[in-house]
Amino acid sequence: MTEFDDRADGDDSRAAGAPPQSYRGPVVLRGEQRNQASTTDQRLLDSRGPSDWVHTDPWRVLRIQAEFVEGFGALASLPRAVSVFGSARTKPEDPHYGQAQQIGAALAKEGFAVITGGGPGIMEAANKGAKEAGGLSVGLGIELPFEQGLNHYVDLGINFRYFFTRKTMFVKYSQAYICLPGGFGTLDELFEALTLVQTKKVTKFPVVLFGSEYWGGLMEWIRSSVAGAGNVSAPDLDLLHVTDDVDDAIRVVHDAYAAWQAAH
Template identity: 85%
Template sequence: MAVVTNNEISLDGREPSGEKHRGPVVLRGEQSRSTSTTDQRLLDSRGPTDWVHTDPWRVMRIQAEFVEGFGALAGLPRAVTVFGSARTKPDHPDYAKAMAIGSALAGEGFAVITGGGPGIMEAANRGAKEAGGMSVGLGIELPFEQGINQYVDLGINFRYFFARKTMFVKYSQAFVCLPGGFGTLDELFEALTLVQTKKVTKFPVVLFGTEYWGGLVDWIHRSVAGAGNVGIADLSLIHLTDDVDDMIRVVHDAYAAWVAAH
């Protein structure tokens, strides 16, 4: 089973490593000193009007990024994406939990896909790799470079978040979210929206860590559903657990339902 995690921006005060990734390109020395990213240059509409001439050419780069991702990941077995904080240290209990999740998924024959960075992502990749499974990392160009962690067997660096997000969804049969920050929340709610609107089907979203996620789930039940902004049936899209075996059961049940539907 593949585990995919989310690569979050690390703002923990570490100095840049002197190496920067811009999509598949590696920049070192003076070439690595730019703090702007490809996403930023695409989305920032301020400045001279020469964007009229340059943006159409960016479409070719975006197309190439999709082609590269589709080509590299087309042969993946069934997979699960694991999201979580890039800031989690190896001695934190959540790191050990992510390793156990990666190992369990690999043991069940799933590829493990993450954002390829440190923290929870590294732990899930490590658990999968050490269990003999396939470990995948989908990195992203960031102002503060993180790089692909050493436990990734197949790694791709993306320039654009939206291209990377497509790969997470297209090549996964489930999302597992461990404690994380804005990046994890972004992936969580995007996945829930895609399932709610039937853009993807038979796709479980597991929140691992009742103490961390319990307040959010309570708020969704009390405030969001209470105000009628989501339906009662939508609440079943989230599965909250602290148990690895329970997580595996949810993933297996959803995968079996997906196979039956196809």
């Protein structure tokens, strides 16, 4: 019986008078939906058919599933790790580049793998610092409308189609976030992490903002406008740690990880 066979014939389980129906796997088709020009097997095996099916939502679900499987498989044996975020536009001569490199190296020396978006700028600097210090350097890239690619300091790299799949990997395999000066992408990761910590979806997960001059205005706005309007509580402000010192940033990460270990 093919997937489009009408199961009314010989199917006593269907109530008398029920409309004719067909099946497409677990999906029931009635009325005009039964008028299918081809079967799934035919569309799969007939290479001469249209290719539009690869852009349909059901196929996207499989792609999404495949990305999760690929990500989980590649990162399952990752040691403790920290995600470092920051602008892809930061040049090597920028002081923030050197600071990101120092942070990557310091994390590696503490036994943490360093995870970045795998691109240039701050991401490259953190990967470079980790790699040159003998640590594991990880890059989680994303498909973009402009060329970027993984930087040369990535030891383990994965390219994703979907932002939400990639974000899951950042959170699942990190014990902390360190955010250096960056743009919308950095802010996106920052506030998503804060939301997950605030709602206790993740625990013992520090978020460090490195660069008080850069982040000072944002922190003031959160304190005066957001907290001032009662939209976050006073303890929520403690979810962010602002620093200009590499050792202090590493201390925050180390202390949070030690607390997590003690709780488990």
